[in-house]
Amino acid sequence: MKKMMRTMLCLTLVLTMVMGLVGCGGGQSAGKDGDNDGKITLTVTVSSAEVGSSEVFQRYMDEHPNIIIEEVPTSNGDTKLLSMIASGNPPDIIRFAGYDELPTFVQRGILMPLDDLLGNSESFNEDDMFDVLDTCRFDGKNRGTGSLYGIPKDWSPVGLWINKEAFAEAGIPLPSTTEPMTWDEFADIAQKLVKKDGESVERHGFITALPIPTLLEMYLNSYGKSMWNEDYSSTTLESKDSMEAVKYFQAMQETAAMSSTLYPNADGIGTSALNENKVGMVLGGYWFRGSYAGSGTLSDIEDKLLYVPAPVGTEKTSYALDLTCLGIFSQTEHPEEAYDLLEYLVLEEYSVTTRSNIGFNLPVSKKYMDTLPYETDFDKQTLDMVKNYQLSTFDPTAVSVSPWISYTSLTTLFDKFYLPVLYGRSTLEDAMKTINQEVEILVEEGKELMGE
Amino acid sequence: MIMKANKKRKKLSPMQRSNYRAFYFMMAPFLLLFIVYRLFPMIWGLYISFTNYSGFNMGSMANVGWKNYIRAFEDSQAMISLGRTFLIGIITIPASMVICNVMAIALSMKFKGVGILRTIFYIPSILPAVAVGTMWNGMFLRDGGVFNELVKLFGGEPINWLGYDYIFYSLILMLLWGAGGSVLNNISAIKNISTELIESARLDGAGNWGVIRHIILPMTAPMNYMAVVTGIISTLQMFAQPLMLSGVGMSSVPLQPVYTYMVHAYQQIFANLRFGYGLALTWIVFIIMMVLTLITRRIGDKMSDNIAT
Numbered sequence: 001m002k003k004m005m006r007t008m009l010c011l012t013l014v015l016t017m018v019m020g021l022v023g024c025g026g027g028q029s030a031g032k033d034g035d036n037d038g039k040i041t042l043t044v045t046v047s048s049a050e051v052g053s054s055e056v057f058q059r060y061m062d063e064h065p066n067i068i069i070e071e072v073p074t075s076n077g078d079t080k081l082l083s084m085i086a087s088g089n090p091p092d093i094i095r096f097a098g099y100d101e102l103p104t105f106v107q108r109g110i111l112m113p114l115d116d117l118l119g120n121s122e123s124f125n126e127d128d129m130f131d132v133l134d135t136c137r138f139d140g141k142n143r144g145t146g147s148l149y150g151i152p153k154d155w156s157p158v159g160l161w162i163n164k165e166a167f168a169e170a171g172i173p174l175p176s177t178t179e180p181m182t183w184d185e186f187a188d189i190a191q192k193l194v195k196k197d198g199e200s201v202e203r204h205g206f207i208t209a210l211p212i213p214t215l216l217e218m219y220l221n222s223y224g225k226s227m228w229n230e231d232y233s234s235t236t237l238e239s240k241d242s243m244e245a246v247k248y249f250q251a252m253q254e255t256a257a258m259s260s261t262l263y264p265n266a267d268g269i270g271t272s273a274l275n276e277n278k279v280g281m282v283l284g285g286y287w288f289r290g291s292y293a294g295s296g297t298l299s300d301i302e303d304k305l306l307y308v309p310a311p312v313g314t315e316k317t318s319y320a321l322d323l324t325c326l327g328i329f330s331q332t333e334h335p336e337e338a339y340d341l342l343e344y345l346v347l348e349e350y351s352v353t354t355r356s357n358i359g360f361n362l363p364v365s366k367k368y369m370d371t372l373p374y375e376t377d378f379d380k381q382t383l384d385m386v387k388n389y390q391l392s393t394f395d396p397t398a399v400s401v402s403p404w405i406s407y408t409s410l411t412t413l414f415d416k417f418y419l420p421v422l423y424g425r426s427t428l429e430d431a432m433k434t435i436n437q438e439v440e441i442l443v444e445e446g447k448e449l450m451g452e
Numbered sequence: 453m454i455m456k457a458n459k460k461r462k463k464l465s466p467m468q469r470s471n472y473r474a475f476y477f478m479m480a481p482f483l484l485l486f487i488v489y490r491l492f493p494m495i496w497g498l499y500i501s502f503t504n505y506s507g508f509n510m511g512s513m514a515n516v517g518w519k520n521y522i523r524a525f526e527d528s529q530a531m532i533s534l535g536r537t538f539l540i541g542i543i544t545i546p547a548s549m550v551i552c553n554v555m556a557i558a559l560s561m562k563f564k565g566v567g568i569l570r571t572i573f574y575i576p577s578i579l580p581a582v583a584v585g586t587m588w589n590g591m592f593l594r595d596g597g598v599f600n601e602l603v604k605l606f607g608g609e610p611i612n613w614l615g616y617d618y619i620f621y622s623l624i625l626m627l628l629w630g631a632g633g634s635v636l637n638n639i640s641a642i643k644n645i646s647t648e649l650i651e652s653a654r655l656d657g658a659g660n661w662g663v664i665r666h667i668i669l670p671m672t673a674p675m676n677y678m679a680v681v682t683g684i685i686s687t688l689q690m691f692a693q694p695l696m697l698s699g700v701g702m703s704s705v706p707l708q709p710v711y712t713y714m715v716h717a718y719q720q721i722f723a724n725l726r727f728g729y730g731l732a733l734t735w736i737v738f739i740i741m742m743v744l745t746l747i748t749r750r751i752g753d754k755m756s757d758n759i760a761t
């Protein structure tokens with residue numbers, strides 16, 4: 001009896017070991033072959049919806065019978081990507097946020113430099129690309145120099161979407177479509193747009209999907225400052241300028257001019273809130289138009305919308321803070337196949353025009369700009385604003401983040417220590433001091449792990 | 453002595469051998485899956501908790517000894533969130549038990565529609581935490597939420613249920629909504645109590661309260677003990693509920709009043725990329741769970757002895 005039990009246990013353990021070894025064998029190597037008649041499976045973390053439609057993937061597979069595309073969608077700051085890498089099942093093509101995530105991903109060796117692969121490409125013509133490509137160049141500290149680690153899927157600088165109905169109701173003249181308003185003017189308008197019934201907020205001044213640290217950097221940079229010190233090892237959050245910047249947004253959140261947990265709006269992006277006249281302005285890129293276009297509801301809303309430049313300080317700069325890029329996992333077994341697919345998704349006519357024809361967002365290649373919608377007055381107004389103001393003031397390297405800490409760390413530090421300030425549970429000075437201390441600890445740890 | 457040895461060496465009959473073989477054959481898949489998907493990851497996690505693993509440095513990962521465990525006790529956020537999680541448990545576990553026992557006694561009676569009521573009270577406990585949190589988030593919304601619509605109906609100003617001042621109570625309310633999980637167990641325990649026992653107690657002059665206190669509660673004590681143990685475990689593991697209730701999703705943090713210990717551990721792993729430290733935090737909570745379960749068991753045994761005597 002005992003012998004039998006021992007035999008069974010031994011058998012189980014051996015099988016376990018075998019299964020464990022088989023499992024470990026696949027660790028850290030993307031690009032799975034073998035099981036599909038010699039076909040190569042490329043795992044991508046961008047969704048079919050984000051590339052235009054599932055047809056975009058299907059067409060590539062039809063044209064490349066040896067490739068199977070496996071879609072495992074992730075979003076910005078998504079833990080799924082980290083889990084995939086940590087568990088030894090990394091993707092081949094990685095979707096990442098160009099502004100927030102690129103420096104950390106490069107520093108941690110997740111992204112492969114594309115320079116060698118670009119050399120063999122016939123489609124990649126840098127002269128035809130917008131400067132936004134430089135957002136994906138990184139030398140370990142600064143953007144715009146060094147190797148290229150990704151290509152923006154599509155992009156747009158941050159602008160301001162105006163709810164004309166709300167402006168009319170509040171008796172505010174519509175802002176200029178060619179000249180940006182200042183941050184002070186913006187705050188003043190946002191306050192006037194707030195509509196309250198007692199403590200119930202019927203309309204917020206503005207909504208944005210950008211987190212507070214991103215807004216702070218945009219605000220500070222437009223005054224020629226930054227929330228980071230020169231080598232990105234610490235923040236300037238305790239400085240007078242940064243404190244003023246935080247107070248600027250705090251004041252808006254405390255009065256419902258800006259949505260927050262204090263005066264929340266269930267719609268984090270602003271599309272449905274704008275539909276229902278529950279928000280006066282939305283800070284977001286040309287993609288905001290694409291959200292309506294993608295759901296087929298643009299015609300219901302376009303008479304209500306006006307696209308104007310985002311507010312500025314002393315510097316008239318446009319920033320791409322929410323652009324989605326595609327890169328290749330550094331240890332993929334099939335870099336050439338992965339690059340070919342990447343190039344198809346971001347540069348080839350079929351996939352690019354699937355998105356640009358409906359005005360999803362701006363293509364990274366200039367030659368496709370003509371494929372963006374330019375029929376209705378609304379189409380013309382939005383695209384003219386992009387061309388005449390945003391493209392001429394865009395600077396891809398103006399803002400950056402520390403490569404030693406994950407951006408999610410930074411945003412959650414703000415959630416943890418800044419939000420209590422809104423409820424009077426902490427002082428702004430204490431909160432900024434704590435965030436700065438935590439950032440310094442994380443930077444130290446990050447540097448130590450990178451062997452710096 | 454010889455007899456004992458003979459007994460040990462006693463050969464099994466072919467039938468017994470066949471039975472044992474069948475038993476272990478049937479157990480093998482479970483054992484295999486348990487080892488692969490439970491035991492192996494646990495041991496791997498224990499090993500990682502002694503390293504500086506960050507999710508990307510498998511090749512250069514270094515052993516850091518007890519550093520991650522010591523750090524947990526120096527991390528004020530970890531200790532505060534642990535205390536907060538205990539507070540949630542201290543409130544919800546006894547309250548859930550009271551609700552559960554009252555419901556079980558009421559629903560063990562015979563009346564029309566009792567079956568439907570049992571199902572209704574049990575449903576919340578089988579819904580996934582993510583769905584429950586999302587649903588309550590919608591009900592607690594400041595603008596358009598059910599609760600504030602009720603408040604407005606009575607002429608009040610809307611309350612920010614999900615803001616700093618109220619979110620803790622909102623979480624407690626949401627957790628107590630799911631208190632009916634053990635009701636079915638308690639009902640079956642009550643149904644197993646012999647009617648003769650209750651009748652003889654009544655003959656001895658026991659009223660309703662007397663029957664509940666001296667018969668029903670002692671006889672359902674094992675079920676309540678189970679409820680306490682599972683309550684402790686699920687409270688210390690609480691993660692998705694505060695995140696979903698706050699409406700912030702998995703990659704952010706809820707407001708401080710509902711920032712629980714497991715949220716902190718998750719943050720360390722996925723936001724701060726401190727896999728080693730995050731796993732050390734989970735092992736600490738595992739040890740706490742073990743100790744609390746043993747204490748509860750000891751108390752339960754003592755109470756059973758007292759009842760028996």
